[in-house]
Amino acid sequence: xAGQGMVRIWPxxxxxxxxxxxxxxxxxxxxxxxxxxxxxxxxxxxxxxxxGTMTVTPSTASAPAGHVADRGTASIQPMAPTRVELRVTRTxxxxxxxxxxxxxxxxxxxxxxxADDSAACSAGVVSSTAHLRNFAPDLAVALVGMQPGDSxxxxxxxxxDARTHQPVTAxxxxxxxxxxxxxxxxxxxxxxxxxLAAGESCDPPSLxxxxxxxxxxxxxxxxxxxx
Amino acid sequence: xxxxxxxxxxxxxxxxxxxxxxxDNVLGYLRHPQFGNRSDVDGIEDLANPGYINLNLDGQGKSxxxxxxxxxxxxxxxxADEVKLQMKLARLARRFTMTGFxxxxxxxxxxxxxxxxxxxxxxxxxLPTTSVLADRYTVCDRWFSCVPxxxxxxxxxxxxxxxxxxxxxxxxxxxxxxxxxxxxxxxRWRVYSAGFPFFALMPRVLSLxxxxxxxxxxxxxxxxxxxxxxxxxxxxxxxxxxxxxxxxFRPPCDNHPxxxxxxxxxxxxxxxxxxxxxPRWQRSVFVxxxxxxxxxxxxxxxxxxxxxxxxxxxxxxxxPRTPTIVAGPYARRGVSHAHLDNTSILxxxxxxxxxxxxxxxxxxxxxxxQGIASLSTILDxxxxxxxxxTFATPANVNVPPAPAVPSxxxxxxxxxxxxxxxxxxxxxxxxxxxxxGFVRAA
Numbered sequence: 001x002a003g004q005g006m007v008r009i010w011p012x013x014x015x016x017x018x019x020x021x022x023x024x025x026x027x028x029x030x031x032x033x034x035x036x037x038x039x040x041x042x043x044x045x046x047x048x049x050x051x052g053t054m055t056v057t058p059s060t061a062s063a064p065a066g067h068v069a070d071r072g073t074a075s076i077q078p079m080a081p082t083r084v085e086l087r088v089t090r091t092x093x094x095x096x097x098x099x100x101x102x103x104x105x106x107x108x109x110x111x112x113x114x115a116d117d118s119a120a121c122s123a124g125v126v127s128s129t130a131h132l133r134n135f136a137p138d139l140a141v142a143l144v145g146m147q148p149g150d151s152x153x154x155x156x157x158x159x160x161d162a163r164t165h166q167p168v169t170a171x172x173x174x175x176x177x178x179x180x181x182x183x184x185x186x187x188x189x190x191x192x193x194x195x196l197a198a199g200e201s202c203d204p205p206s207l208x209x210x211x212x213x214x215x216x217x218x219x220x221x222x223x224x225x226x227x
Numbered sequence: 228x229x230x231x232x233x234x235x236x237x238x239x240x241x242x243x244x245x246x247x248x249x250x251d252n253v254l255g256y257l258r259h260p261q262f263g264n265r266s267d268v269d270g271i272e273d274l275a276n277p278g279y280i281n282l283n284l285d286g287q288g289k290s291x292x293x294x295x296x297x298x299x300x301x302x303x304x305x306x307a308d309e310v311k312l313q314m315k316l317a318r319l320a321r322r323f324t325m326t327g328f329x330x331x332x333x334x335x336x337x338x339x340x341x342x343x344x345x346x347x348x349x350x351x352x353x354l355p356t357t358s359v360l361a362d363r364y365t366v367c368d369r370w371f372s373c374v375p376x377x378x379x380x381x382x383x384x385x386x387x388x389x390x391x392x393x394x395x396x397x398x399x400x401x402x403x404x405x406x407x408x409x410x411x412x413x414x415r416w417r418v419y420s421a422g423f424p425f426f427a428l429m430p431r432v433l434s435l436x437x438x439x440x441x442x443x444x445x446x447x448x449x450x451x452x453x454x455x456x457x458x459x460x461x462x463x464x465x466x467x468x469x470x471x472x473x474x475x476f477r478p479p480c481d482n483h484p485x486x487x488x489x490x491x492x493x494x495x496x497x498x499x500x501x502x503x504x505x506p507r508w509q510r511s512v513f514v515x516x517x518x519x520x521x522x523x524x525x526x527x528x529x530x531x532x533x534x535x536x537x538x539x540x541x542x543x544x545x546x547p548r549t550p551t552i553v554a555g556p557y558a559r560r561g562v563s564h565a566h567l568d569n570t571s572i573l574x575x576x577x578x579x580x581x582x583x584x585x586x587x588x589x590x591x592x593x594x595x596x597q598g599i600a601s602l603s604t605i606l607d608x609x610x611x612x613x614x615x616x617t618f619a620t621p622a623n624v625n626v627p628p629a630p631a632v633p634s635x636x637x638x639x640x641x642x643x644x645x646x647x648x649x650x651x652x653x654x655x656x657x658x659x660x661x662x663x664g665f666v667r668a669a
Contacts, residue, residue: 029337034285081341097300098337109288111280115317115324132286149275207320209278212288 024050024090029098031084035105035135035186037219038079042102047071050090057083078102106217108132109147111210112192121202127193128211135187137162143216144170145177151197155213158191159184172213186215228557228606233579236557236608238456238510240579241463242572243498244385245491246378246470246483247305247521250368250548251291253488254361255526256350263351263361267562269368269527271348279526281329281346283339289329291524294347296354296621299485302634303345303522304335307376307394310546313522314375314529323528325547332522344484346524353488355619356496357552360515363616364554365605370567371530372519372546378636381519381546382425384534385569386464388591393540395635398642399429405573406435408587409462414580416440417460419447421494422468422476423659427643428636436647437654443476444498451505459507462576467494471636474644474665484521489621496618499554503615509556512606516569517549530566532597534590553605556613563605566598574601 028047036042046054048070056063056076063076068086076082082102089095112128113119119128144157154173161168162185170180192211200206228236251271257263258270271279271291280288304313312334315327328345332338351358373384376394383390383402391400404426409416418424421444426432435441442450444465451459467481480490495515502508529544545568553563570591577587578601586592595601647655648662656662 026337031339034339035287083340099300099340101339101341103341109280109290111277111282111286111288113282113315113317113324113326114320115315115326119317119319121319130282130286134285147275147277149273150277205320205322207317209317209324209326210280210288212277212280 024048024088024096026086026088026096026098029084029086029100031100031102031134033134033136033139033187034100035103035108035139036078037136037139038104039077040136040138042076042078044074044076044084045072046086048086048088050088050096052086052088055085057085080104108186108215108217109212110144110190110192110215111212112190113210114207115209118191121196121205121207124196124202125193126196126200126202126207126211127191130190130192132187132190135185137185137187138219139186139217140219141181141184141186141215142218143177143179144181144213145172145216146174147212147214150174150212152194152208153197154194155211156193157181157213160188161185162188177216181215186217228603228608230578230583230603232608233575233603233606236510237512237579237606239459239461239463239507239512240572240575241465241502241511241513243465243467243495243513243515244382244569245467245495245515245517246481247303247519247523248482248488248517248550249520249523249525250370250527250550251348251525252520252523253349253354253357253550254366254368255291255348257361257366265562268366269564271526274348279524281326281343281524283329283343284333285339289343289346291346291348292342293350294342294344296349296489297487299344299487300338301336301485303484304331305377305519305522307380309335309522310375310377310520314544314547323544325524325526325528328522328524345522349488353621354492355621356492356499357488357515357550359616359618360495360499360552360554363560363614364552364558364612365560366562367551367553367565367567367605368562369527369548369564370516370551370571371548372517373568373570374534374542375529375544375546376519376542378518379428379639380540381569385518385572386426388570388573388588388594389536390534391536391538391540395639397635397639399426399639401429401431403588404429404432405576406432406440408576409580412580414462414576415458415460416462416464417442418464418466419444420466420468421480422466423472423474423640423644424464424466425469427647428639430643430646433643433647433650437651437658447498448501451501451507461580465498467491469636469640471634472640472644473637474659474661476661482517492618492621499618508615509613511555512557512575512602513554514551514572514602515554516551516572518569520547520549530598532568532594532599534594553602557606557608557610558612559605559607559610560612565600565605567602567605568594568599570594571600571602574599575603578603
């Protein structure tokens with residue numbers, strides 16, 4: 001009977017003492033910047049509790065591979081879209097994992113959400129702000145246009161040049177992209193406004209979820225940043 | 228169907244409740260011109276619709292995309308706070324925008340990927356069972372999870388009509404269940420489960436689990452073939468093998484990420500084939516539903532149905548939609564836009580088995596008064612949908628490794644099963660011999 005009692009008691013003790021402290025846990029896995037040109041330097045930062053392995057696919061020189069310390073940094077220079085995966089195990093608890101994609105997108109949806117604190121609607125115009133973060137400074141805009149299939153009449157777009165801090169404004173319409181933002185870093189705030197479409201109103205509110213333009217980017221001379 | 232029609236024509240109501248999928252994740256393809264092309268269904272017509280874009284933590288816009296069925300690296304976020312973020316209230320627009328699914332995912336799992344799995348949509352090629360049922364029976368495109376939260380509150384709402392929990396943490400609180408209601412009303416009922424039933428997590432249901440009310444799924448064909456009309460249950464709950472259970476009778480098949488859909492598709496096909504091949508099917512209603520959306524994107528805002536309990540558990544809306552299908556001879560082929568949730572099943576039970584005009588409970592009546600219809604409203608006594616349909620085999624019945632984030636449900640199942648053995652010893656081990664290995668391993 002005593003043995004059976006132990007069978008019942010021990011799991012409770014183990015579960016109680018380890019429920020909070022013994023499971024693997026990932027506190028951080030970040031890439032800065034995460035949106036880059038080929039060959040550009042990306043700093044990886046991680047922090048976890050447990051035993052961790054990291055894979056970088058496709059691998060690059062200096063990319064972490066295999067077992068890594070529970071906190072650390074690494075610098076990589078991916079030449080193509082790259083996935084970083086961290087898997088963590090510990091004595092108790094199920095394994096956990098996190099994934100990061102380092103992206104080299106050439107067409108980026110710049111979406112200003114109506115749920116953003118900046119959203120406003122007055123005088124027949126709805127506006128909001130998109131906040132693009134973690135983009136490399138030399139990931140530059142080439143053209144800005146409307147998303148295919150978007151039925152709105154057009155957008156007024158304002159983007160602040162991160163180098164000069166000067167705002168630039170342009171209008172985009174269906175099949176009429178603008179190059180007014182050419183050369184500006186894509187990162188930063190984009191204020192997008194549009195006249196209310198049929199069926200939309202400010203009060204009572206009947207507004208779209210998002211105001212969206214597409215920013216096509218390039219990487220300057222195309223050689224990438226080898227710094 | 229009217230209560231009179233129900234009493235005259237429906238002998239058995241069968242409920243299969245799976246886990247954690249949104250309507251758009253499973254059935255959104257029905258609307259898309261390339262796949263279902265059904266303009267009657269409120270699914271995803273255009274992946275590039277600007278209204279569907281969810282922003283990630285970098286401010287990038289992420290649209291829904293076609294996802295091949297398979298295992299995930301982790302569960303997806305769906306706690307009460309995370310669902311609130313997913314539904315994303317726009318104060319300016321005074322409505323939920325359903326645009327916070329990616330933000331919730333990235334925040335919860337420190338993952339930022341080009342195609343966040345929460346935005347993934349399956350196609351009929353990944354859904355050999357569900358796609359056939361959706362094509363032949365009634366698709367409910369306004370069936371919502373009861374509350375904007377996780378499994379435990381939603382299963383409590385589904386099976387009790389009320390919840391004393393705001394979120395999933397541990398064992399279920401003691402509440403009157405549908406089992407009590409059926410017992411009080413002299414209704415024959417039974418649970419057939421592919422693994423341990425969910426309400427093992429409610430301590431006072433443990434003793435019921437040792438009675439004939441709770442049986443193994445493999446008993447279903449035998450009972451169906453041998454039991455007479457006075458034995459065969461009037462209400463049947465069929466439960467999958469839950470991924471979060473620490474003891475399995477068979478591979479998990481509840482569709483809960485990180486599990487893919489293939490094991491659940493096989494499970495539902497097995498259940499359907501067994502039931503539909505029986506003459507009893509001709510007087511049955513079959514409901515395939517889900518407890519909640521599981522963190523997957525859905526584009527339809529929740530209904531403003533409020534819920535309050537005496538202990539301060541409060542919700543102001545339903546949760547997101549779930550992919551519910553009603554099948555059987557009284558299910559029309561098509562779509563229902565009626566506002567429904569899992570308490571619609573409780574309303575149906577009250578209409579069929581209660582006394583004239585009786586409600587299941589005050590809480591369920593309150594939901595009815597707020598616009599949640601009874602399941603009876605979409606049944607048609609003249610539907611005559613009696614043909615039995617066949618399914619292909621899922622291509623990819625893979626079971627992933629253990630879930631990435633230990634869940635409250637895992638802990639709760641672990642506690643409940645230990646309690647079952649502790650309280651009922653021999654009886655429990657005879658009925659559930661799988662527990663022997665579990666206790667020994669512990």
